[in-house]
Amino acid sequence: MALAVLPLCGLMFQCGCTILTGDAHCNMHDRGVPHCPWCTGGIALQGSHFGAMLWAAVLGTVYGARRGAVWKGATGGVAAFTLIATIGGLMVCFATGYPVWFGMRVG
Numbered sequence: 001m002a003l004a005v006l007p008l009c010g011l012m013f014q015c016g017c018t019i020l021t022g023d024a025h026c027n028m029h030d031r032g033v034p035h036c037p038w039c040t041g042g043i044a045l046q047g048s049h050f051g052a053m054l055w056a057a058v059l060g061t062v063y064g065a066r067r068g069a070v071w072k073g074a075t076g077g078v079a080a081f082t083l084i085a086t087i088g089g090l091m092v093c094f095a096t097g098y099p100v101w102f103g104m105r106v107g
Contacts, residue, residue: 001057001081005050009038012089014100037096038089045096049088056084 003019009026010017015036016025023029028039038046057077064076086102093101100106 001054004081004085005038008085008089009036012086012102013037013093013098014103015039034098034100037092037098041092041096045092049092052088053081053085056080 006017006022007019009015013036015027015038017023017036017039018025023036023039026036026039027033028035038049041049057080060080061073061077063073065073067073067076090101090106092098093106098106
């Protein structure tokens with residue numbers, strides 16, 4: 001999850017975050033543009049959204065692993081994390097007024 005958050009942030013919000021440079025090129029450092037909702041959302045937004053993503057990954061992994069194979073657990077965890085992250089990201093865009101989600105205008 002830790003490795004996926006920054007690239008997902010950059011992909012979802014088109015903000016400039018990457019796995020190699022972190023948030024060094026994030027639009028939260030630029031004046032006059034909407035700032036990345038994950039980077040500037042504060043502890044309440046980050047805690048609730050990242051907490052939901054973490055629980056989704058854990059529950060998906062446990063459910064998949066109970067199906068009999070490690071790969072099913074890993075697949076379940078990744079799928080649940082991705083689903084909650086993308087749906088939550090769209091909800092964050094609407095809640096904060098951020099205009100872009102996966103390159104589409106949402107606001």
